[in-house]
Amino acid sequence: MKTKASYVLPLTVLIFLFTIEISFTRSITLNVFLVGSIMVYLVWQRKLAATLMALFLPLIPALATFWSVYVNGSGLTDAWILFSRTFAFAGLGILFLVGIDLEELLLKCEEMGMPKNFVYGILVVVNAVPEILREVSEIEEASLLRGKKLHFWSSLVYVKVIFVAYSFKNRYTEAMYSHGYDEDGTRTHYERLVTPRWSWLAMCLYFVVSHIVWLIQS
Incomplete structure (x- = not known):
């Protein structure tokens, strides 16, 4: 039986965890950290179209949300939180779209x-x-x-x-x-997908580092 290294499961779990977390947290730092990390990953993978999409696709919704909350909402802080959260959600969605092989x-x-x-x-x-x-x-x-x-x-x-x-x-x-x-x-499986342990460790490390950055800035 052939084996193939697969990294889709740790990445999917990471995307899911951050999607849930940023829905309930009020952290501009965490949102910016996520957006920056996603941009670096997309550039590293040479996904130019996805990088441009992550930059410009959420721009109008983010600006509309910012202006609406700033004018009619609870102030500048909440406006920036929702502005950065819009980019973070869009980045996570695009990362799932281009970084996850659905069949795998x-x-x-x-x-x-x-x-x-x-x-x-x-x-x-x-x-x-x-x-x-x-x-x-x-x-x-x-x-x-x-x-x-x-x-x-x-x-x-x-x-x-x-x-x-x-x-x-x-x-x-x-x-x-x-x-x-x-x-x-x-x-029966002609080819079995094996998730390396280091990919789970890398996922946990990234999750911990992101929260350390968040706590330092909070």
Whole structure:
């Protein structure tokens, strides 16, 4: 059996913990520390588009929140807290989007005991999305040949997408059973995902350091 190092679980846990924490804490320092760390990570991973998205996507909501709280709320401190929190939430979301392989995360959860039927059901949906988008593109092109332009609000598009997805369901089901899938059988793994211990230690260290910085500045 092959093994592969996987870091998605510690990173997912870290993102989840910070998402919960900054929802209930009033710390500008922690928010800024998170945003800075995420920016450094994205630059290190050479994710230029994600870095620019993390910088500019939350800018308008953050400014709107800042102005609303500053003018009608409880003052400048709360305005800065919500301003920085908006960037922190956006950064965590973008980090999850570009830093987490959803398929790898689901397979890791399945190895840890998550029901396999649930995992493979989600994987089927994830892997079918590109095919569904291709079918939608073909539907739009066929409509143009008939002199009709379909917009994203056209109900015909969604009806046809439902039929396409339903046909894919049957095809994927037949493919899985033809490859020996058994809903009640024991799952075997061609490749097992192994999370190195140092990745958990690194996660704990980062969590502790972020709180030390927070306590020093508070």
